[in-house]
Amino acid sequence: MSFLLDKMKKIEPLFKKGGRFEKLYSFYEGFASFLFVPDKVTTKGSHIRDHMDMKRTMTVVIIALMPALLFGCYNIGLQHTRAFGLNDWPVIQMFLFGFIKLLPMIIVSYLVGLGIEFIAAQIRGHEISEGYLVTGMLIPLIMPVDVPLWMLAISVAFAVILGKEVFGGTGMNILNPALTARAFLFFSYPGRMSGDKVWIEGLTKGGGPDGFSGATPLALARLDGFDQMPSPMEMFVGTIPGSVGETSVVAILIGAFILLLTGVGSWRIMLSMTLGALGMGLLLNAVGGNEYTQIPAYYHLIMGGFAFGTVFMATDPVTAAQTNTGKYIYGALTGIMVVIIRVFNPAYPEGTMLAILLMNVMAPLIDHYVVNASIRRRLKRGRRV
């Protein structure tokens, strides 16, 4: 590595002010600090800087995503073999099959997203922000495996430009960019984002046996297909049709464990969101209404994108509430909204995406009231003394 470091140091003057490539400094900076810990020191006052800067935080999230990603690969292959009756595939073949399907999605997501970030950084004279590293990995994981690559590309472009750069880039966005991409596709090409074909590789192109349904448990529940729903154990392990990375609660829990252990993810949001959804589910079980309310409350936690959304989306440090009290409120309301949308809105079986986007918009409001309440409380205390 020291060879590389020497090399980078040697070409650095070229990119500094007055150098031949000064306009490309953000490229250099982005690449250099991707490889090495930045050597910046604070010059004024005393600050403690640790190496846990944004890049390291992002790296932890990427690592936490790995179990879901790997299981996603396996599950793509597994669902394919089930649909097409290829019972003799060994596990490794299923995994590789899924990996080959997933790889182009990841590449497209990164190429388009990072390309736009690079251009935006150049235009603005900013450093390239590493915010897209995680988003670029999240986006393929929340897509159906059969989504065409060009749709993926424009949804990424939409999310990065209109979800993020318009507001001022990483750290300034109101909505979670990955979910913005998914929401864009969901409303633009509903046929590609829902139904009983898109979740399994190869079914949309025809082929596949007649009458085989690859519907997700959420869709089955909506279509009065309770008896066809997979068992809770299957949903927990994740051997069900669904978006690439969202099916396995086990893999996501491993990721959650990594996030919590390193302190990157907020346990307040995860906990309150889970409790919110569970509470709302129990309430609806008790009250009744339509058939869908009778689904056991804990099903909501293992169906659809709830687990993935709770661990990786709702906890996004930029778009979630910032205050600690606010995080509880934000999480709980998100969980409640998930169940409400799922149960009462027949058009959108998947409520997690919409609930999180909605609460992203509300998060600053929650913070505002939490901060104001704190100020009022302190003023009162001051007056009493």
Next chain:
Amino acid sequence: MGKVEKVSLLSAKNKKLLKNPLGIENPVTVQVLGICSALAVTVKMKPAIVMAISVTVVVALSNMIISLIRKSIPGRIRIIVQLVVIATLVIIVDQFLKAFAFDVSKQLSVFVGLIITNCILMGRLEAFAMSSDPWPSFLDGIGNGAGYGLILIIVSFFREFLGSGTVLGYPVMEKLGVYNFGYEDNGMMILPPMALIILGLIIWFQRARNKSLIETS
């Protein structure tokens, strides 16, 4: 009688009245007026164009009429008088459309009637016609109607082209054969939020090119 200024019908000043609303004084993208109808009627180009023409006619004529009678309107009831004039014109336009372009009239449905509440109309009457001569008022109306129409047509072009794959009903995308390559129409373009996003992009584009429009806060 004061001094009567002789001004040619299309002096530089009057030309500006026509030209500015298309660009730096655009009623939609700069003054952000008339947004509601811009969202509602821009799914297809044809209704958008009809709407643009209707609004232009109504703004121009009402501007001129109000300017003609501006000196005899009591200040306290001027809004009512303005509304009566606008409403009369709108009803004429509405009846005209029903008689000669029934299909489009049905597509536009309530939005022709709602021209009465279009903020551009009241805005121009209050800001311009109440204090200007009839001819410049007329030109101002034409200019603002055209500025509104221009944005409507741009937005509707993108929404129809990307949302339905057609331009003025002509199936461009189909003729290009892109559907064979797996292209699909974008369903979100047909939904109102996309009109708002396209409008936002136009404003962004305009401000990036014309720095004087950027507010300093």
